[in-house]
Amino acid sequence: MMKRVxxxxxxxxxxxxxxxxxxxxxxxxxxRWRYVWGxxxxxxxxxxxxxxxxxxxxxxxSTQTAWESIHHIQHEMTGGWILRGLHHFGxxxxxxxxxxxxxxxxxxxxxxxxxxxxxxxxxxxxxLAIAMSATGWLLPYDQHGYWASRVPIGIMxxxxxxxxLLQKIAMGGSTVGHHTLTHFLALHAGLxxxxxxxxxxxxxxxxxKHGLGDVPxxxxxxxxxxxxxxxxxxxxxxxxxxxxLLGFVLFPYWQNxxxxxxxxxxxxxxxxxxxxxxxxxxxxxxxxxxxxxxxxGTEVWGAMVIPGLVGAVVALMPFVAQWKHGxxxxxxxxSTLLGAAVILGRLAAVEDGKxxxxxxxxxxxxxxxxxxxxxxAERGIPPSGAAALLRDDPLTxxxxxxxxxxxxxxxFDGHDGLGHKPLTTHTVRTNETWESIAEFRxxxxxxxxxxxxxxxxxxxxxxxxxxxxxPWAPDLxxxxxxxxxxxxxxxxxxxxxxxxxxxxxxxxxxxxWVKKNATPEKADDLKKVVIALSAEARLKSxxxxxxxxxxxxxQGRALMVxxxxxxxxxxxxxxxxxxxxxxLTGYGSRAWLIRFISNPAHADFYxxxxxxxxxxxxxxxxxxxxxxxxxxxxxxxxYEAPKNGVK
Amino acid sequence: xxxxxxxxxxxxxxxERREFIKQGCAACLGLAAVxxxxxxxxxxxxxxxxxxxxxxxxxxxxTIDSLPEDGTPVQxxxxxxxxxxxxxxxxxxxxxxxxxxxxxxxxxxxxxxxPHAGCFVDYLEDxxxxxxxxxxxxxxxxxxxxxxxxxxxxxxxxxxxxxxNKTEVWVRFQDFQLGITEKxxxx
Numbered sequence: 117m118m119k120r121v122x123x124x125x126x127x128x129x130x131x132x133x134x135x136x137x138x139x140x141x142x143x144x145x146x147x148r149w150r151y152v153w154g155x156x157x158x159x160x161x162x163x164x165x166x167x168x169x170x171x172x173x174x175x176x177x178s179t180q181t182a183w184e185s186i187h188h189i190q191h192e193m194t195g196g197w198i199l200r201g202l203h204h205f206g207x208x209x210x211x212x213x214x215x216x217x218x219x220x221x222x223x224x225x226x227x228x229x230x231x232x233x234x235x236x237x238x239x240x241x242x243x244l245a246i247a248m249s250a251t252g253w254l255l256p257y258d259q260h261g262y263w264a265s266r267v268p269i270g271i272m273x274x275x276x277x278x279x280x281l282l283q284k285i286a287m288g289g290s291t292v293g294h295h296t297l298t299h300f301l302a303l304h305a306g307l308x309x310x311x312x313x314x315x316x317x318x319x320x321x322x323x324x325k326h327g328l329g330d331v332p333x334x335x336x337x338x339x340x341x342x343x344x345x346x347x348x349x350x351x352x353x354x355x356x357x358x359x360x361l362l363g364f365v366l367f368p369y370w371q372n373x374x375x376x377x378x379x380x381x382x383x384x385x386x387x388x389x390x391x392x393x394x395x396x397x398x399x400x401x402x403x404x405x406x407x408x409x410x411x412x413g414t415e416v417w418g419a420m421v422i423p424g425l426v427g428a429v430v431a432l433m434p435f436v437a438q439w440k441h442g443x444x445x446x447x448x449x450x451s452t453l454l455g456a457a458v459i460l461g462r463l464a465a466v467e468d469g470k471x472x473x474x475x476x477x478x479x480x481x482x483x484x485x486x487x488x489x490x491x492x493a494e495r496g497i498p499p500s501g502a503a504a505l506l507r508d509d510p511l512t513x514x515x516x517x518x519x520x521x522x523x524x525x526x527x528f529d530g531h532d533g534l535g536h537k538p539l540t541t542h543t544v545r546t547n548e549t550w551e552s553i554a555e556f557r558x559x560x561x562x563x564x565x566x567x568x569x570x571x572x573x574x575x576x577x578x579x580x581x582x583x584x585x586x587p588w589a590p591d592l593x594x595x596x597x598x599x600x601x602x603x604x605x606x607x608x609x610x611x612x613x614x615x616x617x618x619x620x621x622x623x624x625x626x627x628x629w630v631k632k633n634a635t636p637e638k639a640d641d642l643k644k645v646v647i648a649l650s651a652e653a654r655l656k657s658x659x660x661x662x663x664x665x666x667x668x669x670x671q672g673r674a675l676m677v678x679x680x681x682x683x684x685x686x687x688x689x690x691x692x693x694x695x696x697x698x699x700l701t702g703y704g705s706r707a708w709l710i711r712f713i714s715n716p717a718h719a720d721f722y723x724x725x726x727x728x729x730x731x732x733x734x735x736x737x738x739x740x741x742x743x744x745x746x747x748x749x750x751x752x753x754x755y756e757a758p759k760n761g762v763k
Numbered sequence: 764x765x766x767x768x769x770x771x772x773x774x775x776x777x778x779e780r781r782e783f784i785k786q787g788c789a790a791c792l793g794l795a796a797v798x799x800x801x802x803x804x805x806x807x808x809x810x811x812x813x814x815x816x817x818x819x820x821x822x823x824x825x826t827i828d829s830l831p832e833d834g835t836p837v838q839x840x841x842x843x844x845x846x847x848x849x850x851x852x853x854x855x856x857x858x859x860x861x862x863x864x865x866x867x868x869x870x871x872x873x874x875x876x877x878p879h880a881g882c883f884v885d886y887l888e889d890x891x892x893x894x895x896x897x898x899x900x901x902x903x904x905x906x907x908x909x910x911x912x913x914x915x916x917x918x919x920x921x922x923x924x925x926x927x928n929k930t931e932v933w934v935r936f937q938d939f940q941l942g943i944t945e946k947x948x949x950x
Binding site: 159162163166167169170171173174181184185187188189192193194195196198199202343344345347348350351352354355358362495496497498499 | 782785786788789790792793795796797799800801803804805806807808810813846848849850851852
């Protein structure tokens, strides 16, 4: 019965005969492992088509949903991270197998007549594979994809005459947006794979027409049929490639099962956020490095003319091979090409490895990506897209705002919020010594000497040395916390670099009061004052301690208006029109801090005695949202993922 | 593909067994290389099957004063918070209900979705009946099937209603499976 059905189908379609012709193709000289390369190209393409199709079923191409849908695939859908990982590494494998197949064709001379067209077809696969990779990179719409894809788009733009037009068509407008994603998806998942499939079909057809090109002549090996001997070799090679790719995906997970699994998905694209870690895929690094050697205005040479000429030489190889030593030239040329690419790529990697901006940007990008993951788990993604989560996150924005607006005077745990110690050039004046400079800049002598290893004793006037920027204002790490206030009320610290040392209040009333009154006998009372005042801030980190210390807080409040006489200068609890120092009511609370930053010269704070600090809101330096983010960050008030990780 | 191979015939009897094993291995390995990625993809594709609709909580739809005294059904949009795959929406339309006052007890809430094929039914005031514009299913004011020829397998689906704080009308909004005689919520 089965036989009759099959017979009927074959009679009407020729399908059976076709399959038979494919499977039982005669291989003169028998099966060979080196015949697997062609099949591998087809297999990796198939793998990409399968994994790509399933990714497509969960992907949504728009600037508000692209990153979000990929994040959902990777972190919410079962097996999504493995699927995306396979597609990610498969894309790289596709380029690799094409290059190796091409190399094989040159080395074994399979490009010779009548197989020139075969060779060109494989050559054509390479730009197509690179185009698929380039279009695929933008699709997740993370910072990396966004900034890395600007490079090929930019290169497209330098094409003579039609460049700008081409660029606008590819991007679907003048800027990267919804239509860039829809266009790139259509190219990536539609047109380009169709072209690749067509080329592969044609390649197979020509292969059958011309037969195997590198049959060993001096071998008495018997002929074999494609199935099963060569098929077995091909299948084993395909499976091996699959397992290697799967290994790449699973290895990091096996190494660290607690980390969020899956290939890197950066923070969502944000055109206003600097991203200095944009690099092409590793197999394009050589071109990236190559372009560094072309000064402005000549990129077209590095990106198009020279690669075009090299491509032309490779394309002409079948003809060159007809000359004496032509084949040797070809092999030498392609080996040199490959060697140069490897060296250039390696150079790029080495330069990046030393580039601190790049490394810092990479580390920052990883932190942002992890933070995004936490925020999505906590908040959920709003309809306007996930990028807003990061823009509204005090932990992400606070340090940047601090570095930009506060760090010219303040420090945060000794740095500028982002971990840098701001440095400056110090021009030595008459009578200045290493010691006096170190003292003025609140540095240790050894530290200063270390920054200037080439300078020898003693300094001469007008020497230019590197030194830390002097902190002109208090260090705000832990502002209004018990520890911070205890330091303020410590005679040894109050006029030091962490508090009033850099300000005009160094010799001020508060400083004098602390030195006179903060004696060991009063330590207990001072401690109560610290606890009471710190409770005004309602810090998240002290919520438990504040609750437990209700009795101490009560005593501390009584001391502030009583024995300790804080209210001689400060307001506390009720407004005192004669107060000359900052209001201590709600000291360090969110509202207090926002008001203080808004205008420290307000009568409730320093009034006319304010020392240099700008009125950030009144002068419109920061808006309400930025003030809130800054205050929240300084107060340590942001969402924190549970200790055992998200999910 | 393997179905073809018996036709190819085995060249020599002594190697037949070896040849067969080879063929089996080839087919298995080839199949594995293609099926494995497809299986991973299919697992992701079928992920929605392992997700439930979530519990439909009661949603505040309107106040009792906005319902006509004479019991005429009025259509109201239902706004609710919902999570659609990755997006968290707050107060977006999730559907609509017909609400009508009853002489006693809480108002009656009827789903606007025809249980036959899912079209949005109309209320015809002159006939005091609901008519589905797609296949002409005809329902009485209380949702019962009015016409025996109606293609709908069951009456209009009623939804649970609560009156809170004396005037607020809260509805437990749900979708029900179409085309069957029982009223079964979609999970």
